[in-house]
């Protein structure tokens with residue numbers, strides 16, 4: 001049986017850990033080679049540590065263990081030249097580009113009135129403008145390849161409904177859905193498809209940290225993962241507290257593969273029913 | 278490599294031909310056994326013939342050629358008794374039920390104020406109430422199995438936007454999206470997921486007929502498949518004339534499989550971006 005992405009190349013941002021690493025591994029399992037980038041450093045406005053160079057090296061090792069090639073580089077989605085350089089080098093080494101996962105993202109909960117301007121600007125810069133820059137870096141290679149392509153932007157359930165205390169994140173993730181629809185229109189003549197995935201809570205360091213536990217369990221002094229679980233589960237319709245990164249990767253794989261060849265302009269929730277609860 | 282729905286059993290309505298047959302074959306390729314039903318008789322408010330006995334026999338042959346089991350019988354989605362008999366017998370023989378594809382449907386057309394009571398009534402009875410009846414007879418088996426399950430209702434792009442001249446179809450297909458959301462809420466506690474697929478035009482007998490050709494090309498005296506292709510393609514963003522049944526089947530397979538284990542309450546367009554036009 002041939003694999004579902006045999007011979008394709010995927011560019012993934014935020015690939016050092018969490019969902020980005022999971023996407024790299026899942027796509028590689030199905031035959032894709034990977035161009036992986038990550039900031040590999042912390043952001044002043046973000047109250048939890050981000051991926052590290054060591055994390056990115058672990059992604060490389062997991063992809064190589066599957067017998068696939070990977071070009072991994074440090075790049076910041078706030079910095080267009082760093083993305084351009086990474087994609088250029090990746091395509092030069094791997095020969096083509098077919099799939100883009102604009103996955104890098106950050107969050108910092110704060111009630112609207114306590115949200116500072118630097119916080120707002122940073123979150124929007126990474127979560128919305130960073131997605132646009134990722135596409136801008138990659139689209140010329142998809143066009144040059146002449147064989148279509150699939151772009152999957154990581155939005156969120158917060159891209160389709162409101163959540164208190166993350167106005168910047170909700171605005172940015174809604175913006176990603178809008179960007180996806182316009183890109184789908186612009187790129188359809190070239191058979192390049194553009195969709196979003198919209199996850200509910202995912203079991204990654206973005207939410208498994210103290211600032212999130214406090215946001216979800218304001219009544220507790222030092223809430224932990226176990227305190228967070230029932231509160232998180234109460235938001236989902238299915239009886240689970242959160243989804244795994246691999247569940248989002250399976251949706252990305254479906255959208256990226258030829259099985260999704262006529263799916264474009266779609267926001268696909270992977271949300272345990274959060275939107276219909 | 279094991280199939281993506283290995284060892285599961287799927288109940289499919291309207292399985293004699295078109296998308297229903299394609300779903301049966303695709304799910305069987307990935308390891309499922311099939312309970313297939315079709316009315317195998319014409320509907321007097323449509324301008325094209327429904328499937329035949331021989332069509333259903335061909336579906337049986339195709340599934341058996343894949344070394345999967347199939348229990349096929351006559352049932353009319355307007356008659357809950359016939360559906361219950363079919364699904365009960367299928368589960369008795371195949372031992373379980375995991376997946377439901379409520380796919381049977383018809384198409385007719387006319388301006389809203391010119392539709393007869395009968396044309397309106399048949400449409401709602403088959404395309405909406407028939408989906409509810411299909412779910413009603415299947416859900417007790419899914420709950421009894423205690424392993425969760427996946428229900429995929431076939432709606433349409435017409436379930437998410439309107440089209441001139443098919444208000445009964447648009448109403449029924451919108452209704453299917455509403456039904457899906459309520460079912461997703463009711464069944465989440467059993468880990469039973471409910472989603473719709475929402476295809477654009479699909480290359481089946483439902484649309485490849487003179488009456489549809491005329492509807493899409495009112496200015497052409499004797500419109501052909503080629504004329505229809507142009508008119509149909511103009512309603513789709515990607516440079517295609519229509520989708521194929523296999524594209525819808527691949528979406529059904531994804532939603533039915535464990536790769537989508539946390540996707541519920543979602544309307545998934547397979548529409549080449551038609552909703553963005």
Ligand SMILES: NC(=O)c1ccc[n+]([C@@H]2O[C@H](COP(=O)([O-])OP(=O)(O)OC[C@H]3O[C@@H](n4cnc5c(N)ncnc54)[C@H](O)[C@@H]3O)[C@@H](O)[C@H]2O)c1
Pocket residue numbers: 013014015016017018019020037038039040041050051052075076077078103104105106126130154155156157198199200201202203204205206207
């Ligand atoms: N975890 C959740 O609950 C959840 C829910 C919905 C959506 N999302 C989204 O999923 C995506 C992935 O997040 P995750 O859950 O894997 O979290 P994560 O924090 O584990 O991973 C995010 C990765 O992005 C990298 N990154 C951050 N800023 C960057 C920048 N400026 N340039 C390059 N890389 C940068 C980080 O170093 C990290 O490796 C994000 O877009 C996030 O908003 C997450």
Ligand SMILES: NC(=O)c1ccc[n+]([C@@H]2O[C@H](COP(=O)([O-])OP(=O)(O)OC[C@H]3O[C@@H](n4cnc5c(N)ncnc54)[C@H](O)[C@@H]3O)[C@@H](O)[C@H]2O)c1
Pocket residue numbers: 290291292293294295296297314315316317318320327328329352353354355380381382383403407431432433434475476477478479480481482483484
């Ligand atoms: N073809 C399209 O362009 C298109 C687009 C969007 C949605 N759909 C939907 O897809 C589904 C499948 O349609 P298709 O394209 O395969 O068309 P089709 O006409 O080839 O198949 C429909 C099947 O349903 C059966 N059926 C009709 N009435 C029935 C009844 N009362 N009880 C049991 N079976 C009955 C028919 O005999 C036939 O085998 C329908 O729900 C349709 O509305 C079709």
